[in-house]
Amino acid sequence: xxxxxxxxxxxxxxxxxxxxxxxxxxxxxxxxxxxxxxxxxxxxxxxxxxxxxxxxxxxxxxxxxxxxxxxxxxxxxxxxxxxxxxxxxxxxxxxxxxxxxxxxxxxxxxxxxxxxxxxxxxxxxxxxxxxxxxxxxxxxxxxxxxxxxxxxxxxxxxx
Numbered sequence: 327x328x329x330x331x332x333x334x335x336x337x338x339x340x341x342x343x344x345x346x347x348x349x350x351x352x353x354x355x356x357x358x359x360x361x362x363x364x365x366x367x368x369x370x371x372x373x374x375x376x377x378x379x380x381x382x383x384x385x386x387x388x389x390x391x392x393x394x395x396x397x398x399x400x401x402x403x404x405x406x407x408x409x410x411x412x413x414x415x416x417x418x419x420x421x422x423x424x425x426x427x428x429x430x431x432x433x434x435x436x437x438x439x440x441x442x443x444x445x446x447x448x449x450x451x452x453x454x455x456x457x458x459x460x461x462x463x464x465x466x467x468x469x470x471x472x473x474x475x476x477x478x479x480x481x482x483x484x485x
Contacts (some may be wrong), residue, residue, distance in 0.1 A: 372461060379465040383415050387473045394473050395481025404474040411470035412463065419462040423455050 327345055334341050387394070394407055 375458070376461055376465040379415070379419075379462050380468060382418075383411065383466045383469040384472075386414065387411060387469045390473075391476065391481050391484065395476055395478045398476060399478035399482060407474040407476075408467070408470040411473050412466055415462065415466035415470075419459060419466075423458060 331343050334343055394410070397410070398407060
């Protein structure tokens with residue numbers, strides 16, 4: 327190795343040579359790229375989940391437009407309307423989280439990535455649920471805010 331470095335230094339002393347095991351360098355490069363790709367896919371999944379929840383809750387609010395208008399005409403304030411929408415959205419979110427439990431994930435993972443039950447920690451199961459619940463509540467706040475700004479008389483005249 328020293329002979330090669332000396333020969334290269336004679337030709338051009340600005341050229342730097344590093345020696346290492348090729349498989350380790352490839353593994354390090356691929357792991358970094360795989361981590362970046364996984365992060366991008368995860369971010370895309372979060373964005374799609376937020377858009378889907380926003381669309382579903384907006385549709386629910388549009389279906390209940392007369393009911394919300396009637397509640398506001400009878401004296402419901404903005405906070406109670408947002409609370410109504412958030413409660414209904416939270417109920418749907420909880421049903422979704424219970425229906426697709428994260429602990430079922432370990433049985434569907436292929437064998438090379440299999441997570442043995444003794445290695446699964448509670449934080450591994452609780453964190454995805456907490457992240458999804460917080461994303462859901464953030465996505466559901468916008469339709470609740472738009473429902474709370476309805477003009478009660480206009481909403482009641484529509485049907």
